[in-house]
Amino acid sequence: GAGVSQSPSNKVTEKGKDVELRCDPISGHTALYWYRQRLGQGLEFLIYFQGNSAPDKSGLPSDRFSAERTGESVSTLTIQRTQQEDSAVYLCASSIQDGPFRDQYFGPGTRLLVL
Amino acid sequence: AQSVTQPDIHITVSEGASLELRCNYSYGATPYLFWYVQSPGQGLQLLLKYFSGDTLVQGIKGFEAEFKRSQSSFNLRKPSVHWSDAAEYFCAVAANQAGTALIFGKGTTLSVSS
Numbered sequence A: 001g002a003g004v005s006q007s008p009s010n011k012v013t014e015k016g017k018d019v020e021l022r023c024d025p026i027s028g029h030t031a032l033y034w035y036r037q038r039l040g041q042g043l044e045f046l047i048y049f050q051g052n053s054a055p056d057k058s059g060l061p062s063d064r065f066s067a068e069r070t071g072e073s074v075s076t077l078t079i080q081r082t083q084q085e086d087s088a089v090y091l092c093a094s095s096i097q098d099g100p101f102r103d104q105y106f107g108p109g110t111r112l113l114v115l
Numbered sequence B: 001a002q003s004v005t006q007p008d009i010h011i012t013v014s015e016g017a018s019l020e021l022r023c024n025y026s027y028g029a030t031p032y033l034f035w036y037v038q039s040p041g042q043g044l045q046l047l048l049k050y051f052s053g054d055t056l057v058q059g060i061k062g063f064e065a066e067f068k069r070s071q072s073s074f075n076l077r078k079p080s081v082h083w084s085d086a087a088e089y090f091c092a093v094a095a096n097q098a099g100t101a102l103i104f105g106k107g108t109t110l111s112v113s114s
Helices: none
Strands: A005-007 A010-013 A019-024 A031-037 A043-050 A065-069 A075-079 A088-095 A110-114 B003-005 B010-014 B019-021 B024-026 B033-038 B044-050 B056-058 B064-068 B073-078 B087-094 B102-104 B108-113
Touching: A005 A088, A010 A019, A019 A088, A019 A110, A031 A075, A043 A065, A043 A075, A043 B102, A075 A088, B003 B087, B003 B102, B010 B019, B019 B108, B024 B073, B033 B064, B033 B073, B044 B056, B044 B064, B044 B073, B073 B087
Parallel strands: A010 A110, B010 B108
Antiparallel strands: A005 A019, A019 A075, A031 A043, A031 A088, A065 A075, A088 A110, B003 B024, B019 B073, B033 B044, B033 B087, B056 B064, B064 B073, B087 B102, B087 B108
16 A cells, blocks of 8 residues: 655766656556656656556657666666756656546655766 | 746744635646646645536645636635645646646745744
């Protein structure tokens, strides 16, 4: 009965390094979303996965950002060659495929600081 | 393009007083609208949502919101605020009819004074 979990909860890295963020959705949730929340800003949509369909990558800000998901399980968001402007809280959400819209359940986020 | 505006960055309300948080949206078709709350150290929690039908929607924790198409607004209200309501509140609109992504406002921080 656990909710969406994310790891690590905090990550500090140096500019230019790669980072990998993990999201474990709620069991049985077929849809998974990644968002970014920069300081003082609302959430920005990054990418959406639904089952085995091609992901909606329309929100990824650059080709340094990529994400993977195997089936309906864990997803990883990878940021290559991190920049200081990548510092943000990265939030993951999952939902059940049910009707025209599905409630998104959010994880606690990973706070990323790029020095 | 779709967008959400929350005009108030920070609001302070006395405990027991009423609350209204403003939200204006820009969307060409019938919008799907949401209010989320983010308490310190916790993830976002859905308070309520509007898809169609009755323009006054009830949510959890005693919150309600009213959809006004003529004003492109979806303001959040609560008749009597509790100290535990202190948090950040986000209004959001679905980015497309499939609802595969949400567009969020920048949020309103609510402080509750005793």
